[in-house]
Amino acid sequence: MKRFCHACGTEQALDATFCEECGETLRPPRSAAGAAAQIASAPAPAPSAGAPSARPGRQRRPWTPKTLALVAAAAVLVLGGGGAAWWALASRDATEAELREGLKDWLATDAKKQLNRPCLSNFDYAKSPVYIDAGNQQAVDWLTALTQAELYTGPDPVVQQGLFGARLLRYEKTPKAAQFVSGRQLCAASTLGLESLKFDPKAVLKQEGQRIQPGTARILWADRADWSLVAPFKSEFDGQFSTEERAVRWIAQDQGWRALTQAEQEAAQAKLPRGGDQGHQTDADGVSLWGRLSGLFSGLTGSTPESVAEAAFRAQQDCDPKRFSEYFREPSITQEVMQTQMTMYCAIQARSADKGDKIASLKSTRVGGAGDKVRVRLDVTFASGKTDSQVLIVEKVDGRWWSRLNL
Known part of the structure; x- marks a missing residue:
């Protein structure tokens, strides 16, 4: 039955x-009805002394497999929001896909401050229309090239009235030029792209409950204009489209990883312990605590010899004694003495004819050395048009790179 x-x-x-x-x-x-009736008619045993009296009501149901499954599903739903996402991120390594996604805002903002945009400033591209003396063959050839690139229209001949009645040629910018003209410059790209990433997922730094992933990104200008690939523009732009490596720090968030801005990296570095007994603590590899953390948080400095050389030169050019002492190192000179010497240098520099000459472009190239001590050549172009070249010795101490004073 x-x-x-x-x-x-x-x-x-x-x-x-x-x-x-x-x-x-x-x-x-x-x-079993008879047995059930017999059981029901049998007298109930007397309760023992002190035993709690049974409460009337429905008997408590046991946990069934289906009930357990429903409870587990409800728990997953409760944790399925930000808490679960945070827990999953906090308990595993970063992936390259996540770090690439976290670089998008950084590439569009902070990274653009670090790379010189490929632009030409040999002509005032803000003006339109422009008038060129027909006898100036060099200018005519350049405007002819711009016309062939469909950035200008012309020429329209104009006879200037006056003592000599010079013959001028009139050119005017096209709508196409609007996307390439920035101020007085003509630029061949505006968007930064990512070529490759390099990071060690086991090198995550934990500070104040946050997880920081250090690494490097090779970036380049990714949207080069077609007209910049033909003469006479190609030779002007080729050197400005090389790939450059930059240090990056990502911070773990609920929905993934986000690249820190330079300001955030500097703020994080300022919180690191420095000086006193803390500065002498070492890890299992014998590297000082300050050296290890400073190398992780040094932003554009401390990651490669080239980036250190560039930062050191900029600190010297900006006459910033504090930054100067952070990027230069000389064992025979204390940081305080180094800052004092830099202050004196800046006072002399302020009275020189070169004061206020800003850096227009700076390119670093490793030219020698090996291991923890290399030589880096800096090729500098200033806003005034003046150029300079010098070689810095860069060596690794306490887990990060420092520039030597070359005494």
């Missing part, structure tokens, strides 16, 4: 006591 639960109707085994579907206490089978 088949048997069914009186509460939910699910078929049950003949000897089952509880329903496997809903947990309801099953009524005795009909074939």
Whole structure:
């Protein structure tokens, strides 16, 4: 004879006591009615002294497999928001896909401050129309090239009235030029792209409950204009489209990883312990605590010899004694003495004819050395048009790169 639960109707085994579907206490089978009646008519045993009296009401149902599954699903739903995402991110390594995604805002803002945009400033591209003396063949050739690139229209001949009645040629910018003209410059790209990433997922730094992933990104201007690939523009722009490596720091967030801005990296570096007994603590590799953390948080400095040489030169050019002492190192001179010497240098520099000459472009190239001591050549172009070239010695100490004073 088949048997069914009186509460939910699910078929049950003949000897089952509880329903496997809903947990309801099953009524005795009909074939055992006499035994059930006998049990029901038997006198109940007297309760023992001190035993709690039974409370009337429905008997508590046991946990069934289905109930346990429902409870587990509810727990997953509760944790399925930001808490679960944070826990999953906090308990595993960063992936390259996540770090690439976290670089998008950085590439569009902070990275653009670090790379010189490929632009030409040999002509005032803000003006339109422009008038060129027909006898100035060099200028005419350049405007002819701009016209062939569909950036200008012309020429329209104009006879200038006056003492000599010079013959001028009139050119005017096209709508196409608007996307390439920035101020007085003509620029061949505006968007930075990512070529490759390099990071060690095991080198994550934990500070104040946050996880920081250090690494490097090779970036380049990715949207080079077609007209810049033909003469006479190609030779002007080729050197400005090389790939450059920059240090990056990502911070773990609820929805992934985000690249820190330069300002955030400097703020994080300022919080690191420095000086006193803390500055002499070492890790298992014998590297000082300050050297290890400073190398991780040094932003554009401390990651490659080239980036250190560039930062050191900029600190010297900006006459910033504090930054100067952070990027230059000389074992025989204390940081305080170095800052004092830099202050004196800046005072002399302020009275020189070169004061205020800003850096227009700076390119670093490794030219020698090996291991923890290399030489880096800096080729500098200033806003005034003056150029300079010098070689710095850069060496690794306490886990990060420092520029030597070359004394």
